[in-house]
Amino acid sequence: MRAYNFSPGPAALPDAVLERAKAEFMDYQGMGLSVMEMSHRSKAYLDIAERAEADLRALLGVDDDYHVLFLQGGASMQFAMVPINLARQGATVDYVHTGSWGSKAIAEAERVAQVHIAASSADGFTHIPHESTWRPSPSARYCHITSNETIGGVQFQYFPQTDAPLVADMSSDFLSRPIDIGRFGLIYAGAQKNVGPAGLAVVIVRKDLCGRAPNDTPRILDYAVHAEHGSMFNTPATYTWYLAGLVFAWLRQLGGVTAIAAVNRRKASKLYAAIDASNFYSSPVAHADRSLMNVPFTLADPALDTAFLAGADERRLLNLKGHRSVGGMRASLYNAVSEQAVDALVDYMQVFEKEQA
Numbered sequence: 001m002r003a004y005n006f007s008p009g010p011a012a013l014p015d016a017v018l019e020r021a022k023a024e025f026m027d028y029q030g031m032g033l034s035v036m037e038m039s040h041r042s043k044a045y046l047d048i049a050e051r052a053e054a055d056l057r058a059l060l061g062v063d064d065d066y067h068v069l070f071l072q073g074g075a076s077m078q079f080a081m082v083p084i085n086l087a088r089q090g091a092t093v094d095y096v097h098t099g100s101w102g103s104k105a106i107a108e109a110e111r112v113a114q115v116h117i118a119a120s121s122a123d124g125f126t127h128i129p130h131e132s133t134w135r136p137s138p139s140a141r142y143c144h145i146t147s148n149e150t151i152g153g154v155q156f157q158y159f160p161q162t163d164a165p166l167v168a169d170m171s172s173d174f175l176s177r178p179i180d181i182g183r184f185g186l187i188y189a190g191a192q193k194n195v196g197p198a199g200l201a202v203v204i205v206r207k208d209l210c211g212r213a214p215n216d217t218p219r220i221l222d223y224a225v226h227a228e229h230g231s232m233f234n235t236p237a238t239y240t241w242y243l244a245g246l247v248f249a250w251l252r253q254l255g256g257v258t259a260i261a262a263v264n265r266r267k268a269s270k271l272y273a274a275i276d277a278s279n280f281y282s283s284p285v286a287h288a289d290r291s292l293m294n295v296p297f298t299l300a301d302p303a304l305d306t307a308f309l310a311g312a313d314e315r316r317l318l319n320l321k322g323h324r325s326v327g328g329m330r331a332s333l334y335n336a337v338s339e340q341a342v343d344a345l346v347d348y349m350q351v352f353e354k355e356q357a
């Protein structure tokens with residue numbers, strides 16, 4: 001039996017996607033081989049790759065002004081590729097610092113560019129600084145945000161108006177809600193949260209921002225090179241790309257990002273309501289900025305954490321332990337986590353709380 005998996009990443013995948021992959025695993029559409037065994041240059045694979053891109057474009061309304069790239073190296077590689085491609089040596093770049101993934105993005109950018117912190121919630125990372133308090137630099141090549149901080153559980157519920165192109169690390173809330181693509185210069189997301197298995201990063205980049213990397217940039221780090229080669233400059237993560245395509249098709253069938261956003265809102269509000277209704281559980285995050293994807297919460301007594309997790313495991317509610325840097329619990333409620341999973345978690349939390357009384 002499949003468990004309820006609240007892992008922050010690599011995270012739950014939809015049952016329907018895994019079933020489909022299983023059915024096609026040994027023999028893809030009568031071809032007598034697995035997708036894993038195909039040439040990435042074959043007609044069959046190119047069809048898979050193109051369909052994935054077309055479905056993703058349809059889901060988010062990405063038009064021809066943008067390239068869609070399927071790259072390797074995870075979101076962490078994008079921490080480096082963004083400043084290398086968009087900010088020549090010494091140029092100024094703005095970062096809005098709202099959590100530990102932002103810290104890592106900033107550390108990489110500092111190796112390449114002059115990082116200006118336009119806003120920060122580093123006094124605990126439990127909120128998103130209000131747009132009116134931001135101090136962008138006039139010459140910034142771009143402004144970088146982390147739309148959802150996976151560890152702290154803070155999420156942008158609006159997207160700021162910036163003069164410089166807006167760049168967003170959307171690894172942990174990509175495809176969880178509709179977004180206005182036109183507001184962004186570049187969006188990147190590691191796959192293993194909401195898109196598919198690990199090994200892939202999706203990059204959506206405005207075409208005019210490509211081709212700006214310095215001449216001595218290694219070609220494999222240049223967006224323009226990947227765009228020119230249809231993300232096949234080197235052998236892509238073929239199977240992960242295929243699975244991502246199955247996830248995109250699944251999402252379209254469900255009604256797209258608007259439909260899943262409604263489900264995501266319901267799931268998160270059930271869990272937050274349970275936390276807020278209790279004196280035993282609490283959430284450290286400012287209400288307005290609470291993430292719908294990653295819900296950190298603490299128990300009244302941290303000494304009970306081990307018992308809570310053991311009881312959860314018994315009910316097959318898996319991967320609820322909070323990140324080692326913040327402690328407590330964290331439930332990740334990505335697209336593939338069902339409403340029943342959240343109901344089962346809330347039920348268990350109420351039972352556990354009563355047992356302590």
Ligand SMILES: *Cc1c(COP(=O)(O)O)cnc(C)c1O
Nearest residue numbers: 074075076101150169171172190
């Ligand atoms: C998981 C995550 C990353 C890192 O992804 P990798 O694939 O490990 O490089 C970066 N940013 C955010 C917001 C994440 O959730």
